[in-house]
Amino acid sequence: MTSAKRMLTGNMAAAWGARSSNVDYVCGYPITPQSEIVETLAGWVDRGEMRAKFTNFDSEHSMLAAAGAASLTGARTFTATASQGLIYGLEMLYAIAGWRAPIVLVNVSRGVGMPMILQVEHGDVLAARDSGFIQLHAETCQDVIDFVMLGYRVGEDRRVMLPVIVNMDGFVLSFARERVEIPEARAVSRFLPEYEHPTPLLGDPEAPVAFSPTTTDGFVYSYFKHQLHLASIESKKVFAEAAKDFSAAFGREHGVVEEFMTGDAETVFVATNSYSSIVRSGVMALRREGERVGMLRVKMLRPFPSEEVARALGSARHVAVYEQNLAPGRGGIIYPEVTEALYHSPHRPEVIQSFIGGLGGTQLGLGEMRLMLKKCKASRADSRLHEPVLLFRKEDSDRLAEALRLAGTAPGTASAVRKHAG
């Protein structure tokens, strides 16, 4: 396949994903670290390099409302946001899924305040996990462009008709330049058919449509919710078909999960998004030291690929679920999903341990990988339900202690900034 290869940031790759997918309509509203996506698309549209309409909105909530509604008219629609913006528009995510409007939304993951931060944490995208959106989480800039195209292909399939979130990590991927293959228009047209809504909202008096009427009875509500669930489940099968065609058209393989050196692994690290690259290199380093380790990267978070996860982890003795989010009072959000997938497995791992790190873009490296491996090996079967282990580097801990000292607060107290604020 001859196609252009360029050095692109994750954000640029997202914009190219939209452009390659021939989107008709882009709804924009700025937020760090996403803004480069809508800036790029607006520039292309303004200069006539991309045939689409771009509209600036007054908030993410409005932006998402317009994106969903436009999709119902039969226009292929793209939008992007991050963090606070995704949460501000959260109500609309449920509405768009309920409208069965197959838009693609790129979320550039960033921690959700307060306290405010610009760097990555997955609390934003995981808060949207039950909205009905399909979720594809990218490791590389190439993933971003691929997932946008796969998103339209799967979401617009009549068996699915669901919106899709493509997630990438803020800063770490959004501003990282990688070599990315931009697909050829001819290959795209083979892979991605024109979007056709079966009952478009056009105001034609001969074909009136009433989208999302109110339901007052539980049985009607249950029916529509169940339909949403079934469509999401179905999307996994449709994704597999699409991935086959994708491979034929572009020569790249995509599955709902990726197994890396799991075959004979005693300990498997579960990871998502861009830090998977760090985990992957950690696995290779540990292998060189003679450790039988592997990685399972979950690419599709919704629908959750329980069977694939269980199959990939079924022969491991230890499973280390590494994740970059912290649900207060719960721990990691992905950990219980992995654990549930394994509960019904005939070969359940002895240890499933939760690890949390990389919050706000803090570092992960071989040191943390070693620590996770050590903890797993030291754990016994009866320790499965232990607290999550919070990964925190010595250097970060020292810097924190210094910050607390400057704020006039002793380490370990709950309201570390009280004196500073006063």
Add this chain to the structure above:
Amino acid sequence: MQADQTAFRTMKDTPAREYLVSGSPLCPGCGGEIALKLALKAMGERTIVAFVPSCFGLLTLYPYSSMKNSTLFTPFACGPAAAQGIVDGINIRVEKGEIKDPRSKVLVLTGDGAAYDIGLQSTSGAIHRRLDFYYLCYDNEAYGNTGFQFSSATPFASATSTTHATESTPGNPLRKKDLFEVWRAHRPPYVATVAVSRPVDLLRKFEKASKIRGPKLFIALGVCPTGWGSEPRETVRVDRLAVETGIWPLKEAVGGRVVHTYVPRRRAPVEEYLKKQKRFQHLFSPKENRGAVQAIQNAVDSYWEGVSE
């Protein structure tokens, strides 16, 4: 006035065709329902209604719809933003040559809660973007669908379920937000108030607006027997009193210039309107609150003093 250019001279000219059919689950005597009925008659069959949670959320109730038009039910705050998506989406498809121009119009339909409060930002955005759409707010001066709680459209001294009339407070202590002026400050090409007791005025305003591109905004008084404690059979009478007392001025602004389309020759005292409604009952019994009634009268008088025509 260009009355000679209108298709609506008397009530008999009201189009016979119904788009809002009978048998809706709305309360008896709903003033907003009449306003919508008339608006849809004026706008016609190619109208797409984007509406939000309100009493009118019940107009499509699976598996039924009370409207013959195409509809999209959206969350509370974003009717005008959804309208932007519909208009943009259709225009894109027409430009691409995928569809023939459906010549459709988009009507955003909300109550006052969405229009005055939670949806004001998305409305501001849509007007500012010069979106070619209609907005009809049926203003029943409170959150009617949830049990008549205070909204910023609630008039001074109205009792609501969250502004109680007590010995020390005469219901709502705040004055009604002037949405007409808030909208007009955005310089939309057309903005008007309407009342169902003057249907010809209402029909003509929609007719006039239909010739204008851009945001066309209407606030209709929505007499609400359930929330106001008025008699359902007296809805049009109460509506007329709102107009004749001068409490509900009928006006329009084309290109920003305000013109009153009906000026009551001798304004009736506000008591005549207030006494018809239980929400103002505490102003008259057990003893009269002359101060509050006078304040309402003064506000009306002072408004009309500023009207030059």
